[in-house]
Amino acid sequence: MRKVAIIGCGMTKFGKHENATLMDLLTEASLKALDDSNLDNKQIDAVYVGNMGSLLLNHQTGLATALTANLNLLPAAVDTVQNGTASGSSAIKNGFLAVASGYFDKVLVAAGEKMRVTTGNEITDFIATMTHPEAEYAQGVTLPSLAGMFTRLYMHKYGVERKHLAMVAAKNHKNALKNPYAHIHKAVTVDDILYPEKSGIKNPVIADPLRLYDCCPVSDGAASVILCPLEEAKKYIDTPVEIIGFGQATEVQAVHEREDPTEIKSLRIAAKKAFEIAKVEPKDVDVAELHDAFTILEIAESEEAGFFKKGEGHKALEEGLTEIGGKIPINPSGGLKARGHPVGATGAAQIVELVWQLRNEAGERQVENAEIGFSCNFFSFGSNVVAFVLKRGD
Amino acid sequence: MNETEKRMIGYRCKRCGRIYYPKHAVCMNCDSREFEKVELGDKCKLITYTKLYATPKGVEEKPLILGIVEFENGVRATGQLTSENVEIGMKMKPVWGFLRKIDSKEVYGFKFKPAT
Numbered sequence: 001m002r003k004v005a006i007i008g009c010g011m012t013k014f015g016k017h018e019n020a021t022l023m024d025l026l027t028e029a030s031l032k033a034l035d036d037s038n039l040d041n042k043q044i045d046a047v048y049v050g051n052m053g054s055l056l057l058n059h060q061t062g063l064a065t066a067l068t069a070n071l072n073l074l075p076a077a078v079d080t081v082q083n084g085t086a087s088g089s090s091a092i093k094n095g096f097l098a099v100a101s102g103y104f105d106k107v108l109v110a111a112g113e114k115m116r117v118t119t120g121n122e123i124t125d126f127i128a129t130m131t132h133p134e135a136e137y138a139q140g141v142t143l144p145s146l147a148g149m150f151t152r153l154y155m156h157k158y159g160v161e162r163k164h165l166a167m168v169a170a171k172n173h174k175n176a177l178k179n180p181y182a183h184i185h186k187a188v189t190v191d192d193i194l195y196p197e198k199s200g201i202k203n204p205v206i207a208d209p210l211r212l213y214d215c216c217p218v219s220d221g222a223a224s225v226i227l228c229p230l231e232e233a234k235k236y237i238d239t240p241v242e243i244i245g246f247g248q249a250t251e252v253q254a255v256h257e258r259e260d261p262t263e264i265k266s267l268r269i270a271a272k273k274a275f276e277i278a279k280v281e282p283k284d285v286d287v288a289e290l291h292d293a294f295t296i297l298e299i300a301e302s303e304e305a306g307f308f309k310k311g312e313g314h315k316a317l318e319e320g321l322t323e324i325g326g327k328i329p330i331n332p333s334g335g336l337k338a339r340g341h342p343v344g345a346t347g348a349a350q351i352v353e354l355v356w357q358l359r360n361e362a363g364e365r366q367v368e369n370a371e372i373g374f375s376c377n378f379f380s381f382g383s384n385v386v387a388f389v390l391k392r393g394d
Numbered sequence: 395m396n397e398t399e400k401r402m403i404g405y406r407c408k409r410c411g412r413i414y415y416p417k418h419a420v421c422m423n424c425d426s427r428e429f430e431k432v433e434l435g436d437k438c439k440l441i442t443y444t445k446l447y448a449t450p451k452g453v454e455e456k457p458l459i460l461g462i463v464e465f466e467n468g469v470r471a472t473g474q475l476t477s478e479n480v481e482i483g484m485k486m487k488p489v490w491g492f493l494r495k496i497d498s499k500e501v502y503g504f505k506f507k508p509a510t
């Protein structure tokens with residue numbers, strides 16, 4: 001296995017892109033990444049594109065083939081990768097393995113989604129196709145409903161309160177204010193969220209006990225990275241970022257079949273594997289991008305990834321340990337909650353944020369002296385989890 | 395069969411006896427591929443629930459009450475609840491009924507109703 005570096009990255013602003021097609025978004029992110037890497041087009045020998053729903057939402061398939069022709073990267077070997085809401089991370093995994101194996105040298109990974117093309121009830125139905133067809137989907141189960149049931153259990157078992165959920169949202173909204181790429185630029189306090197009748201914000205119940213401010217928005221956007229062998233990386237960029245760890249693990253499809261429905265064993269296994277390969281421990285991580293599609297998930301994931309003991313994530317949050325400047329800043333980008341969640345793009349956007357953080361290019365949201373970063377990206381409610389550990393190269 | 399006589403079915407591994415819902419092709423406990431259908435019974439309790447206001451396309455009713463129940467044999471199932479006056483630990487029982495539309499086709503299955 002060769003060591004693999006990220007030598008370029010780029011992304012579009014996340015949000016509602018009325019006048020751009022999905023291909024426009026993938027193209028913009030990829031051209032930025034190519035420019036950032038200083039590579040010549042003709043050096044790219046493989047492309048992986050992550051996306052969940054272009055067939056259903058955009059009447060298009062084979063995104064990687066179309067992108068490759070659009071960018072004049074022909075005749076590169078390319079594939080489109082679909083792993084639901086973890087498609088972005090899975091596309092990067094494919095690129096990582098391709099370079100690590102020695103088969104390909106310079107790889108472009110792009111990931112994007114254009115979701116703001118239809119109604120909310122169609123989008124929640126589209127996302128729900130990741131659930132078990134008979135045991136969940138047929139019942140009307142959606143991702144927010146799984147999150148609502150999980151939150152109620154978590155509150156019951158660990159004493160998590162609504163104020164803790166609001167703390168996740170308030171923190172991530174605050175971070176996103178300093179991220180020009182974020183979908184939502186709106187400051188909210190914990191009290192604004194808890195007392196909407198007083199603050200005047202709209203915070204309707206989505207899946208009780210979860211409200212609007214507990215759920216990520218529906219976004220359009222794309223993110224791209226360029227990979228090459230670490231030993232060559234310095235030829236193209238002063239500060240390469242090495243992918244030092246990768247882990248992935250799966251769980252039963254129907255959430256009710258989990259041995260303990262308050263645990264996300266797949267993340268625990270994926271993170272453990274990623275840390276083992278990386279030869280670092282959770283305590284060594286300086287900055288993390290977690291999959292906070294729902295506020296409860298940031299709390300649960302901060303535990304399963306190994307940053308805090310099970311049932312203590314909300315206490316760490318209360319102590320400010322996960323803020324920028326805290327012991328382990330989580331989601332300095334604003335996370336899915338505020339950077340937004342163009343589903344197939346999210347895993348790649350997490351990596352782009354970590355690269356900027358590790359290169360000390362994250363501007364006002366920079367985590368000081370960040371050397372090691374961690375990301376995790378969920379398919380559905382964690383039935384397939386992809387985790388990475390990144391390190392600033394010298 | 396009369397609708398009121400429908401029984402919720404699980405799948406028991408013929409080798410180790412573990413019961414599954416939904417069905418699996420290979421037993422997660424012993425790798426056997428042989429299963430037989432068993433009735434899950436009509437006694438279960440509510441583990442957790444939610445009131446879903448952001449319903450998917452195909453579900454007209456708002457809010458849609460969803461929950462996870464656990465049968466006496468330990469098997470769990472996810473499903474719609476017939477009442478919003480529920481709490482964790484409450485005794486429930488499966489009842490047959492309309493669930494939702496998928497591609498404008500009506501889908502029927504088991505929901506859960508408070509047993510008291």
Ligand SMILES: [Zn+2]
Pocket residue numbers: 407408409410411412421422423424425426
């Ligand atoms: Zn068995």
